[in-house]
Amino acid sequence: MNTYPAEVDIMEKNLAQGESKRIFYLDFARGLAVFFMIMQHSMIMHERTSGGGDTLLGNLFVLLGTAPAAPVFIFIMGGFAVRSKKSVAENMIRGCKIFAFGYVLNLLRFTIPFSLAGNTGEAVPLLFMVDIFQLAGLSLIFFSAFKKIAEHAFILPAFIVGILLISPYLWGVKSDLYIFDPLWGAGANNQFPIFPWEVYFLLGM
Structure with a gap:
């Protein structure tokens, strides 16, 4: 031919x-x-x-x-995560790296400059700011953990509806422990908590 x-x-x-x-x-x-x-x-x-x-x-x-920017970014990330051929372990490791990078970035752009300027009162809280990298990393970690069960037809919509229903009750929850900030809360430094921002990642799937 x-x-x-x-x-x-x-x-x-x-x-x-x-x-x-x-x-x-x-x-x-x-x-x-x-x-x-x-x-x-x-x-x-x-x-x-x-x-x-x-x-x-x-x-x-x-x-x-x-x-528009953050929802679009996380939505598309969810779409690419579904198409990825990486293993669960590889995705979880990548998610941990992205999550950790968010705090490294906070250290470089906030904590160190504020400390050098003598503003130590804000240096530590800003180190634990929850920004787009923390959300992206945790989204990838949770996606990897629940990827198998999320393949069922009704599981993913159930997760989305559940997050939308639970989130309003968590927005006002405040804690002195910074470890909970990536999950929920309405603090000034909590920009992208999992509840409700994880919804955009799930919609992309």
């Missing part, structure tokens, strides 16, 4: 896409979400605090980096 050059090109492209297992529009959306979250943090931490970032463009970055 003769194969024309154009057909060869198409076959090679399809093969390359199959091997890379990437979905362009999801990667693009995730990239935009990351970009806007970075810009949002920059505006809040530097521009707006110095009084020079309260502009239309600055507020636009803050808006896009807050409301």
Whole structure:
């Protein structure tokens, strides 16, 4: 059977896409979400605090980096987690690394600078801030633990509904123990607790 050059090109492209297992529009959306979250943090931490970032463009970055960016990022992460061929152990290790990286980032961007500036009162609480990395890491850990049972038709919707129903009762729960902050709470430094943000990861699955 003769194969024309154009057909060869198409076959090679399809093969390359199959091997890379990437979905362009999801990667693009995730990239935009990351970009806007970075810009949002920059505006809040530097521009707006110095009084020079309260502009239309600055507020636009803050808006896009807050409301749509984080849900989109976690939603897409859930979709990629389902398609992943990694083992349960590999996913759990990766989740632990992402979770730990969130605190390393807090140390570098908050605790050390605040300590050097003499503001030790905020240095320690900010070390335990729950940001997007803690949420992403815990989501991947929980997904790995419950992946098998989540394959049943009614289990995943039940988890989603359960989280939505339980979360309002946990938002006001405060504890002096920082270990509970990634799970629930409404503290100023608790940006992305599992309840209710885990819902977006599950919806992506």
